[in-house]
Amino acid sequence: MPADPVPNAFYAQSGGVTAVINASALAVIETARNHPDKIGQVYAGKNGILGALREELIDVSRETPEKIKGLLTTPSGAFGSCRYKLKGIEDNRAEYERLIEVFKAHNIRYFFYNGGGDSADTCQKVSEIGAKMGFPLQAIHVPKTIDNDLPFTDNCPGFGSVAKYVALSTQEAALDIASMCATSTKVFILEVMGRHAGWIAGAAGLAARSEAEAPHIILFPEIAFDETRFLAKVEQTVEKFGFCVIVASEGTQTADGELLSGSKSRDAFGHVQLGGLAPKLANLIKQAHGYKYHWAVADYLQRAARHIASQTDLDQAYALGKAAVEMAAAGENAVMPTIVRVMDAPYEWTIGRAPLNEVANQEKLMPKSFFTADGFGITDEARRYFAPLIIGEAYPPYRNGLPDYVTLENHLLAQKLPTDNRW
Amino acid sequence: MPADPVPNAFYAQSGGVTAVINASALAVIETARNHPDKIGQVYAGKNGILGALREELIDVSRETPEKIKGLLTTPSGAFGSCRYKLKGIEDNRAEYERLIEVFKAHNIRYFFYNGGGDSADTCQKVSEIGAKMGFPLQAIHVPKTIDNDLPFTDNCPGFGSVAKYVALSTQEAALDIASMCATSTKVFILEVMGRHAGWIAGAAGLAARSEAEAPHIILFPEIAFDETRFLAKVEQTVEKFGFCVIVASEGTQTADGELLSGSKSRDAFGHVQLGGLAPKLANLIKQAHGYKYHWAVADYLQRAARHIASQTDLDQAYALGKAAVEMAAAGENAVMPTIVRVMDAPYEWTIGRAPLNEVANQEKLMPKSFFTADGFGITDEARRYFAPLIIGEAYPPYRNGLPDYVTLENHLLAQKLPTDNRW
Numbered sequence: 001m002p003a004d005p006v007p008n009a010f011y012a013q014s015g016g017v018t019a020v021i022n023a024s025a026l027a028v029i030e031t032a033r034n035h036p037d038k039i040g041q042v043y044a045g046k047n048g049i050l051g052a053l054r055e056e057l058i059d060v061s062r063e064t065p066e067k068i069k070g071l072l073t074t075p076s077g078a079f080g081s082c083r084y085k086l087k088g089i090e091d092n093r094a095e096y097e098r099l100i101e102v103f104k105a106h107n108i109r110y111f112f113y114n115g116g117g118d119s120a121d122t123c124q125k126v127s128e129i130g131a132k133m134g135f136p137l138q139a140i141h142v143p144k145t146i147d148n149d150l151p152f153t154d155n156c157p158g159f160g161s162v163a164k165y166v167a168l169s170t171q172e173a174a175l176d177i178a179s180m181c182a183t184s185t186k187v188f189i190l191e192v193m194g195r196h197a198g199w200i201a202g203a204a205g206l207a208a209r210s211e212a213e214a215p216h217i218i219l220f221p222e223i224a225f226d227e228t229r230f231l232a233k234v235e236q237t238v239e240k241f242g243f244c245v246i247v248a249s250e251g252t253q254t255a256d257g258e259l260l261s262g263s264k265s266r267d268a269f270g271h272v273q274l275g276g277l278a279p280k281l282a283n284l285i286k287q288a289h290g291y292k293y294h295w296a297v298a299d300y301l302q303r304a305a306r307h308i309a310s311q312t313d314l315d316q317a318y319a320l321g322k323a324a325v326e327m328a329a330a331g332e333n334a335v336m337p338t339i340v341r342v343m344d345a346p347y348e349w350t351i352g353r354a355p356l357n358e359v360a361n362q363e364k365l366m367p368k369s370f371f372t373a374d375g376f377g378i379t380d381e382a383r384r385y386f387a388p389l390i391i392g393e394a395y396p397p398y399r400n401g402l403p404d405y406v407t408l409e410n411h412l413l414a415q416k417l418p419t420d421n422r423w
Numbered sequence: 424m425p426a427d428p429v430p431n432a433f434y435a436q437s438g439g440v441t442a443v444i445n446a447s448a449l450a451v452i453e454t455a456r457n458h459p460d461k462i463g464q465v466y467a468g469k470n471g472i473l474g475a476l477r478e479e480l481i482d483v484s485r486e487t488p489e490k491i492k493g494l495l496t497t498p499s500g501a502f503g504s505c506r507y508k509l510k511g512i513e514d515n516r517a518e519y520e521r522l523i524e525v526f527k528a529h530n531i532r533y534f535f536y537n538g539g540g541d542s543a544d545t546c547q548k549v550s551e552i553g554a555k556m557g558f559p560l561q562a563i564h565v566p567k568t569i570d571n572d573l574p575f576t577d578n579c580p581g582f583g584s585v586a587k588y589v590a591l592s593t594q595e596a597a598l599d600i601a602s603m604c605a606t607s608t609k610v611f612i613l614e615v616m617g618r619h620a621g622w623i624a625g626a627a628g629l630a631a632r633s634e635a636e637a638p639h640i641i642l643f644p645e646i647a648f649d650e651t652r653f654l655a656k657v658e659q660t661v662e663k664f665g666f667c668v669i670v671a672s673e674g675t676q677t678a679d680g681e682l683l684s685g686s687k688s689r690d691a692f693g694h695v696q697l698g699g700l701a702p703k704l705a706n707l708i709k710q711a712h713g714y715k716y717h718w719a720v721a722d723y724l725q726r727a728a729r730h731i732a733s734q735t736d737l738d739q740a741y742a743l744g745k746a747a748v749e750m751a752a753a754g755e756n757a758v759m760p761t762i763v764r765v766m767d768a769p770y771e772w773t774i775g776r777a778p779l780n781e782v783a784n785q786e787k788l789m790p791k792s793f794f795t796a797d798g799f800g801i802t803d804e805a806r807r808y809f810a811p812l813i814i815g816e817a818y819p820p821y822r823n824g825l826p827d828y829v830t831l832e833n834h835l836l837a838q839k840l841p842t843d844n845r846w
Contacts, residue, residue, distance in 0.1 A: 013602070016603070017599055017602050017603065047605040047606065050605065050606065074598070075595055075598055075599065076595075076598035076599045076601065076602040077602035077603070078602070079602075080601075080602050080603075080605055081602050081603055082603070082605055082606040082607070083603070083606050083607045084606050164824060164825075167824075167825055168730055168825050168826055169724050169728075171825055171826065171828070172498055172499075172723075172724065172727035172728060172729060172730065172826075172828075173722075173723040173724055173727050175497070175498055175499035175727060175828060176440055176498065176499045176723045176726065176727040177723065178499065178503075179436070179440050179499040179500035179501070179502075179503050179504050180439070180440065180500070180503075180504055180505070180506070182470040182473065182503055182505055183470065183471075183473065183505040183506050183507050184505070184506045188723060190724075206823075206824070206825065207825065276702055278720075279699055279702070294722050294723055295720065295722060296719075296720050296721060296722035296723060296724050297701075297718065297719050297720045298719060298724070299596075299717050299718060299719035300595075300596040300599045300600065300611060300717055300719060301592050301595065301596055301613075301719050301721070301724075303599065304595035304596050304598060304599040305592075305595060306595060307591055307595065307731055308730055308731065310824065387823065387824070390823075390824035390825070391823070391824040392824065393818070393821055395816070395818070398816055400629075400810065400813075400814070401587060401590075401629070401733065401810070401813035401814040401815065402587075402590060402591050402594055402629065402630065402813070403591055403594065403595075405594070405595075405598060
């Protein structure tokens, strides 16, 4: 009688992608190979969890070693990601049963889900339903979100690179305005991501080493927007320094929770789709003070900016993917590896763990102690937190003047189940 | 009797700044030092030509050698630039007379003006008036404009770096959308600079190596915008490839010259201040096809992006500053050094010259042969033109995770003339 085959692993990317999520994928693939007695193949979901529901499993072993190595330096989700939130088990048991069927068919006993808060919730549910259905799975969540809003971890892979991009973009644009403000633009607004938490906007504060330096004003979702105070601060800044640079979180809102951007369209998770805040702020300023303005909306450029990724961020993304597989190989389940900060300066960190049932559906906002008294800036405590996350330039290779990013072949495994068109 | 003192040089930055204009400044300063028999001190105008009118002359010799060297890796205008166009000599003779007075007072006989088309015109006029007033000046124009619209030169310093930034930002954002499009964003729009000429948007085309790759649609000011054809192309692209990436010049306009962005405010040169095109296009697409969209407006981020400047661009910016001083030392006047392309691949270039009276107030648009038949892309001929301009990564030094850009002291010379408050 042959020995039971070594069980396989499923890996999927979820939600908004980042500059370094593929480094976590690479770590999962490489680390799994170090445990041939425990883990057989790594199959990746085509377009995230949908790949499991549709039985569209990517056979990672068919990629060339060069392409797999290229994951370290390629932004975005190389296997496709998705915005698809599994419903509660009671609401849609069929969906979970389908997942288990597919996993059974391909002898998949490890579930690595690389995402943010919503994905941690899904990961927890998959672990529960597997147990209930008598097909125990080890579900490990690999944290990733540019929003930096997961609890228990010092920070989230993807964030450090956005933080670096946003801080240096603010620094560069501010030099431009400083050199032009005598006769031209007086106000510059950079709109950045951040629906509910101001981490990204806050990190832009690293560009300022003194009150005179940009950004002069940061708008956070956590601090109620007060038009009068804002406009007064803009005017004071222009009068004092000749120009004013503003970094605004897309989720900036008034005390009664009204988003300044005002858009009402929603994505699949029910989140409001934002954008358009920067021109709105510019218009307010123009009407109040008449200053010439410019504005930029970084949008996807900020989270895809692998060309200037933070080395610290890249190292942590890899370390968390690696830790996830090692936890699985050690028999752990329903857990998420975390970054534990040992020291601010010099920055020291290590890997910790958090139980998934405590992680899911929590959002970590910026603490009060990170905001200056007027709410328009960050404190030294915040600086100590942000500073190490942007250290190091993890440059990709270039070819013909552009980054030499890889595109995988993404060969699918032969399907073993009848086609199911529900997904 | 003492010998006549060696005459000094005036250097000023004009108009919108670039990632590499300070490299031209450095070249002027360093090359002038190689001609101590011909050129005494280099004085820089504080805020461009206004520095001459206000007698605010920066004493470059008081900066540390480290700061001066830092000009090579620092974006924006280190001495301040301005949007200030001198009127015609007949309209405002007093302005020209004031310039000559200031130059006389400081024994300035060389005028290096670092700018675009408007500045070439000013430079030409300064040369004329000097001769008319019996104080002959050698006026040399150092070309610079991200718009790449100067005649006679193969390309303009500042453009290659914007081209690189825009092409790689398109490439990165496209990878993001490609990985999300199954369940989320289908259309991404990147708005880039370019009022009358589509050079910047065109360079983004380098990101696509095949029809399937982004950008799928480029909108140029030179090609009349046709809403029906545009919307049809968006739909075809989404149906064929799953998503559509659009790069749009801010100056995109309809056949009757109506700007799509619609803004009516104007700058000091009478140019319409643009912005807001991307959300407008997104809205058109949403209404016609219902696709989920994202958009970004790069604005100043693109022209200040020294962190990923093109080495070719940097080399040329330096070479032109150097050539300008060598031309001055050789007795030339009313001339602009140019880049002459010798070969596309491998790229070879050399320095040429153009007489200023032929350069001034001309705008070089993209040639017809650079646009594909449907007007939404660039041809292979265009690719051969753009490709070498983005080669090489001229990384700046970093400190604490951010570029270590210099800020000069900008000490002013003691004034020799009575204060004149007209400027």
